[in-house]
Each structure stands twice: as C-alpha cells, then as structure tokens.
Amino acid sequence: MKEKKENSPTETFFPDLSDERELTSLLSYELRTPLTSIRGVLGLLLSGEFGSLSETGQHLLKIAMHNTDRLMRLAEAIEHEIDPPASILSTEEIERFQLETDLLLAWEHQEFELFYQPLVSLEDGATIGFEALVRWQHPTRGCISPAVFIPCAEKIGSIDQLGLWVLHQACSQLKVWQEQFPQKPPLTVSVNVSSVQLSQSDLPDRIREICKDTGIAPGSLRLEITESSSIENSERAMTSLEQLKAMGIQLYLDDFGTGYSSLSRLQDLRVDVLKIDRSFVSQKKWEVIWSIILLAESLGLEVIAEGVETTDDLEKLRLLGCKRVQGFLFSEPINAQEATDWIGTPFAH
Structure with missing residues (x-):
C-alpha cells in the first residue's frame, strides 16, 4: 500500500x-x-x-x-x-466571430476600397454616372462579397460608419471627375443606403456636410434604397427621404419588382428612378420589364435596367424604350483609376 x-x-x-x-x-x-x-x-x-x-x-x-x-x-x-x-x-459560428473581429480591424488596416460600375445612356452611348460599390480586400481570404460583410457590419453596429465612409469617398471621387471631365449634365454617382442609415435622424445633416466638404452639388448625388429598407423604421425613413429630396438629391429604388412594390408605396416614397432588377433581364422577362417601363412613364419616373450582359439584351431594352443601363456588357465594377480611363470613351452602339 x-x-x-x-x-x-x-x-x-x-x-x-x-x-x-x-x-x-x-x-x-x-x-x-x-x-x-x-x-x-x-x-x-x-x-x-x-x-x-x-x-x-x-x-x-x-x-x-x-x-x-x-x-x-x-x-x-x-x-x-x-x-x-x-x-x-460550431465551425460556422467561429468563422462568423472571426469575420466580425476582422471587420473591426479592417478600418485600422484600410482594407476597404470603392469600385465603380458605369451607367450608360443608350441615346448616345456616353457614361453619365457611376454606382459606387464597396469592396473588402481581406489579407488572407481575398475579396469578400458585400453580401457577406454588409450584414456582418449591421450586426456589430459599424454599418453607419461604413456607409458614411462610402458616401464621402464616392463624393470626393465624383468631384475629381467633374473637374477633369466637365460635361452637361455633370457626371453623377449613386450610393446604396441601408435601412440602418435611413433610421438615423441625422442622416440628411451628415450628407449635407459631406456634400459641402467634398464640394459637390447635392443634385449630383443619387441614393439607392430598397423598398424593404424604407419600410423598416418607416416614419424615420420617410422623414429622412423627404429632407434628402428637399436638398435636390435623387432617389433610386433598387431591385424594383422583387419586394413589396405597389403603386401607393411608390407614390409615398417619391423616388425618381426605378432600377429594374437584373434577374428580370437575365431571365428574359420582357413583358415584366415592359410593364415596369409603362408604370414608370405613367408616374413620371425614369428607369435603369441592371444586369445587361449581351447585345441581344441591349437591343431588346432599347426597343422597349429603356434609356439607361448598366451591366457587364459595358463594364464590371472597376477601381477609380480604371473608371477614370473609362470616362470619355462612348460605348459603341
């Protein structure tokens, strides 16, 4: 023992x-x-x-x-x-928590960059503006889709900071382009605004400050919203949209036809442009697209068709009366220098 x-x-x-x-x-x-x-x-x-x-x-x-x-x-x-x-x-949760941590560090390491997709007029083939799209170049995972990191930014509470950064960067770049390529009407830039941003009562004041700081006229800025984002915190969102409209900023309704769209809702939102969702173009739903164009005309709105990838799509949209388009047929989203090189080169049509 x-x-x-x-x-x-x-x-x-x-x-x-x-x-x-x-x-x-x-x-x-x-x-x-x-x-x-x-x-x-x-x-x-x-x-x-x-x-x-x-x-x-x-x-x-x-x-x-x-x-x-x-x-x-x-x-x-x-x-x-x-x-x-x-x-x-779980592996999924560990990856999500790691992504949230990396997203917070991305600001310090300056890992975000804006890309721009040209908006083309079918009347003369000229570039009339750009849609600004944020990209995150992760040091080990490469380019992470906004579909992944935007919801993550909303969850951890950094979407407001990210959204304002995108607005400031896009407006600063637009000012450079307007000085370098003076044209009438002047070049424009559109920026996506989230439901979280729309719920912030000081959003109009912040955008006013950004326009003043960068030197662009508010009329050169377009804000892209979704119908679902305007429904969340509806009262605050509608107040913000009214104030933004009063500043001369145009409102684009993105992904039109895929949400809760109704005639009364469109009249309430007072948007200027309907963006036809890319899925309608890719699936060749020309009757739906024709109906949207007719609806827009009856309301005094303009339309933009997204996701144009073939010359057949382009010709069909032209026949239907669509005057503004964007898509990979013209250009995928490109960085600021590539976008600068793109301006002034009319699309052969």
Whole structure:
C-alpha cells in the first residue's frame, strides 16, 4: 500500500495538475469565476446603472452577454465532462466571430476600397454616372462579397460608419471627375443606403456636410434604397427621404419588382428612378420589364435596367424604350483609376 504523503503548504494551495479530474475542475473554476463577474457587470451596464447607452452600444452589449452565456455553458460542460453543445463551438459560428473581429480591424488596416460600375445612356452611348460599390480586400481570404460583410457590419453596429465612409469617398471621387471631365449634365454617382442609415435622424445633416466638404452639388448625388429598407423604421425613413429630396438629391429604388412594390408605396416614397432588377433581364422577362417601363412613364419616373450582359439584351431594352443601363456588357465594377480611363470613351452602339 502506497504510503500517504503529507501535503506541503504549496501543494495544499495549488491542486495537483497531474490529476486529470483536479485539472478539469480547475479549468472550469478558472473559466467560470471571471465570466460570472463579467456577466454581472454587463447586466449592470444594460440596466443603465452606469449611465445610458446609445442604440449601437446596447446592441454590442447584448452580443457580449450572449457570448458570455456561451462560455458559461462551455465551463459547465468542462466541469461535468460532457460534450459541449454544438452551437458553442460550431465551425460556422467561429468563422462568423472571426469575420466580425476582422471587420473591426479592417478600418485600422484600410482594407476597404470603392469600385465603380458605369451607367450608360443608350441615346448616345456616353457614361453619365457611376454606382459606387464597396469592396473588402481581406489579407488572407481575398475579396469578400458585400453580401457577406454588409450584414456582418449591421450586426456589430459599424454599418453607419461604413456607409458614411462610402458616401464621402464616392463624393470626393465624383468631384475629381467633374473637374477633369466637365460635361452637361455633370457626371453623377449613386450610393446604396441601408435601412440602418435611413433610421438615423441625422442622416440628411451628415450628407449635407459631406456634400459641402467634398464640394459637390447635392443634385449630383443619387441614393439607392430598397423598398424593404424604407419600410423598416418607416416614419424615420420617410422623414429622412423627404429632407434628402428637399436638398435636390435623387432617389433610386433598387431591385424594383422583387419586394413589396405597389403603386401607393411608390407614390409615398417619391423616388425618381426605378432600377429594374437584373434577374428580370437575365431571365428574359420582357413583358415584366415592359410593364415596369409603362408604370414608370405613367408616374413620371425614369428607369435603369441592371444586369445587361449581351447585345441581344441591349437591343431588346432599347426597343422597349429603356434609356439607361448598366451591366457587364459595358463594364464590371472597376477601381477609380480604371473608371477614370473609362470616362470619355462612348460605348459603341
């Protein structure tokens, strides 16, 4: 029989790390104790004990509490030697959390860049403007689609910052082009605006400041909205849209025909242009496109057809009376220098 050995003061204070059970207990304790304290502080913050938080702050705080709860469940799984719930350590969640972290760092590392897709007039083949599209060049994952990182930016509360950056960059570039290529009417730029941005009551003031700072006339700026984005926070959104219209900014309704579109809704939104969704062009739904063009004409609106990729598509749209188009037949989204080279070269039509 092994002789029992008296514990030294050090051995009494520190558990035997060679014992697997004691090590597991220690890991659980060391993880659970600070998490409990963190959870309590987060709760006090959320309750307003330390002062009020902005909407963004509250949103980020809820994310922190949710993730703390996940780690608490992990600590419990370690303590009881059971398999942790898949939701704690799923590959998808780990990748999403990593993406959120990388997105916050992207500002510091200047990983965002604007690309521009030309808007072409079918009347003379000239470029009359550009749609500004943000791209994220990740250092290891390459170019990440906006369809991936825009929802992520909305979730972590950085979409407002990103949206304002895009607006400022696009307006600054437009000013350079207008000085370099004076034409009548002047070149324009369109920028997509999210539902989160539309819900911000100070959006019109911020855009007014951006126009003043970059030196462009508000009438050269177009804002692209979706019908669903205007429905969310509808009252705030409508107020913002009215103020933007009063500044002379034109409103484009993007992806028209794919959402909740109705005649009464169009009249409420007071948009200037309907953008025919690319899916209608790619699927050759010419009757639908013809109906949209007729509707636009009856309301005094203009139309832009997206997703034009073949000369057959182009000729069909021309016959239907569409006067402005964009798509890969002309150019994919290109960087600022390539867009500069593109201006002044009419499309052969």
